[in-house]
Amino acid sequence: MTTMKKLIAITSIITTTGFVTTGCSNMNSSQQSTLSGAAIGAAAGAVGTAVLGGAAIWGAVGGAAVGAAGGYVYDKYEKDKQANNQAQYNQGYSAGQKASSGSSTTSK
Numbered sequence: 001m002t003t004m005k006k007l008i009a010i011t012s013i014i015t016t017t018g019f020v021t022t023g024c025s026n027m028n029s030s031q032q033s034t035l036s037g038a039a040i041g042a043a044a045g046a047v048g049t050a051v052l053g054g055a056a057i058w059g060a061v062g063g064a065a066v067g068a069a070g071g072y073v074y075d076k077y078e079k080d081k082q083a084n085n086q087a088q089y090n091q092g093y094s095a096g097q098k099a100s101s102g103s104s105t106t107s108k
Contacts, residue, residue: 046060
């Protein structure tokens with residue numbers, strides 16, 4: 001593959017990736033993270049494979065698969081972390097309410 005063909009392939013993949021990621025406004029966060037990961041992975045895989053002399057399409061396919069999995073796992077991790085933080089907040093709030101109500105009755 002000549003240098004010009006590689007450049008055209010890389011440019012078209014990056015452009016397509018850009019168009020795909022701009023259509024994410026009506027998706028939930030898991031779908032957005034998965035698609036964004038796939039798009040970034042496809043671009044990185046295509047560029048990396050083209051630079052190393054391989055077929056850019058196979059780099060894009062592999063990168064998209066790894067990126068999609070990574071995006072999904074990252075979103076799941078963030079949601080679990082947020083749920084855990086909320087649970088800790090609720091527990092602390094409840095403990096504070098109990099302590100507050102208990103101290104006001106003893107001071108009267």
